Amino acid sequence: MFTFLFALCFISAANFAAGAQAPIIPQPMQFDMGQTTLTLASNFVFNSSSKSSTLVNAFERYKSLIFSHTSSPTGTMLGSLSVTVDSADENLGLDTDESYMLKIETSPASAELHAANVYGALHGLETFSQLVMYNFTADAYQISNAPWNINDKPRFPYRGLMIDTSRHFEPIRAVKQVLDAMAYAKLNVLHWHVVDSQSFPLQSVKYPKLWDGAYTGQERFTIDDAKDVVEYARQRGIWVLVEFDMPGHAASWCVGYPEICPAPDCTQPLNPATNATFDLIEGLLQEMTGVFPNQYIHLGGDEVNTNCWTKTPSVAAWMKSQNFTTDQAYMYFIERAHKIAHDVGRIPINWEEVFNHFGTQLDKESIIHVWLNHATAAKIVAAGYRCILSNSDVWYLDHLTVTWEKFYDNDPFQGISDPNQQKLMLGGEVCMWGETVDPSDIDQTIWPRAAAAAERLWSPQDVTDHDQFLQRLLAFRCLLNRRGIKAAPANNTQARSAPHGPGSCYKQ
Template identity: 55%
Template structure:
């Protein structure tokens, strides 16, 4: 009982103020991730009932509707937590925000790695007519600005309208790293298309910008490949499959939210499901992975997959896996053993041959390659110089990768693996991608990082609470300038709890901060104290 009384007193302290007006204004600037530069006041504005989008002066004509759709979504999520009431008192025009004026410098809506995602956001305290102002180099910077703006707005229980707090306000912002990813795994458990879209929506709220889609693995091959249609015979069932059009829809949906889709096929290991439709890919009935290195059809099929990928997955990178390869069955399968002797290769040398040949195929299809760190650990100097090494095992791998002149993505499993339910949000927040990398030229080779949601124990029933709010802790590490990152994770607990509650209000099943990943609430309490 004493603990409950302490929490109750804390809650009373948070909302007790000297006058009613002050009680309606959040005491803290609750934006997540924290912008690079913020200046704000203590005023507030009401929304006009007919909030407008203005684009005069912009070079971007929005022919694809990306900006207009994002503006409509922003207004919907701001208004979405309460019913709209009629016959409310009118707000004085000088205190009502009429709309948002967006000026975009680039006419292009191309989404690619390294695009300019910076923006500025200004909300004046008064004027007639009164508009918020967004300036961005690209439409995707403007989308981030709209996400930030949405977090400044709150439903006012007195007027039954929407208030914008902390005006006048000026924000100048840009991401720290160009690659800020989330991995989802649709092989260990199938994720329905609506759930993948929900993940994309929630990623945009936290300014994450790469959906790493680990599509296939040992257990299942759910994606249609038109060039080799029997591959998806390896799906769990006929209803647990993605058509090629489904994959194109994921890419299109993500682009409208400023998110690239990184497709992964993991070779030569983690590929047993491939042989359900094409058994010749298995070295033998007793040895079903790695894929048969001695069979030319193996590489013809990989080329067909990547050719089909190139029609819909327009991100410049493709992930070719390359991890956890055990070559012992190659060395004991008679026809592969014979091939190894003819080529003068050992099993490990054939592993290198396979990875490098797959890289060449991907390069011929216009992709740059990402491989898991085992490829670097085993034969790093032989990798194509355009390779990005995906660090997941060793804490000292990233410094070695960039010292060798290769690019790196950090996902060290002790901190940024979401399927590790004992990995707490504090560890996600404190994990620094540039640890032990002090040379600025080498730091620039770290593209960013990614939190990984492997699917052995994750399906549509528990994906969101496994992902959030821990992914948000990593999102601020990847977005906010290092100088603005809190030295102790506990310093941001209140703001992260606020963001977690915002996610739940938007229909995202984000777990409480307390306890391990996807823990249930401990007891009855305010959302902001869980």
């Protein structure tokens, strides 16, 4: 059986070479390769003059990921990968240079990885790990198609995956496993939709009764849990964007603080008629700046049904006194929430409806997150706003009948040809809404389809061949399985379905 699996892997490697593609997801920006098989020494090491603990930890991780078997290689061997980084700066965000260069020579055998900073080096380590394969027959780790010369960087600075821990609670272990897999696909933003109408699982020390909105006393995150997730993500080149959706999707806030909601029997949108609402928002966001250190915060703003405002006498009277329509009250709320975000040093991100309602009335620093209609993205950047794409027809992972091909074909630049407007398109993310996922099925619902979007967001725009990508997707799914990620078969017509019968991982 081992010989059979080995043969499949190396048949695939030959196909990659013949098709002028690398056996890597996402496909690198530029690469050259040869025809030599290079053997790694049994005492292979990563080395660097950098003292970064982030890099040292990554060396330990990748040594464990790559070398799961003992080996007894013979002949001329590659003994190390030498890693250099130009900068010790470990700040992580939209402006981070994630580029790297990987050079693997055969005569003499040598390997060098050079990056602008540690985060580019992390991506280079992942690429290197995907080139290494264990040859069961030779009892050796090998790299096919050497020498390699890879010059790589992402096409977009924002390459995200959203998880929703309100509709179903996801324990920290499950969140970390999502982060592991994201790093393997070179995604760099975890959008954490941490609370919603159904539950408020995140602790606030300043407003401790918000926790009363959790499903149970066991389905909660402490502040230290959240900080742990942020650091775990950073160690893998991922920054965490937290979302507090408001004024809609906030009924769980009312459990502990009913005064910020219109009425006991009509709880959302949050009450715009009382300063208590905005005092709580300000205190919460200020507290969270010490937990989520990046400069952005997602404030939601979607699906705001204002019926509770018109039905609640006190809110209706306030709108009348302000001479507000419900839409104007909605805008008043968004503007105040934005001011609070700016006051605590954060740039607000909102879902598409906020732009659809208010357009250029929004402050220009705002970032708009498209989910309803891909075509809106072109209008957003034409109006001078930055944009993130997650159009729900093809980048919502809870839509189980959407195949990897549709994920792969969804290009953020569709309808945007002006280079200046293209600069405003930050990238995009796939969204794992939580109504039908919990720890039992989240991995196989996300993967491997998310890898198709990951390549679209990283690789050059002209890397679009379905047949070539499928070869790599099949191999990547098997790689995920080997690393403990429960990725479903790649060719499912219904995502997260089990294999149809006996067979190789590389054929499913």
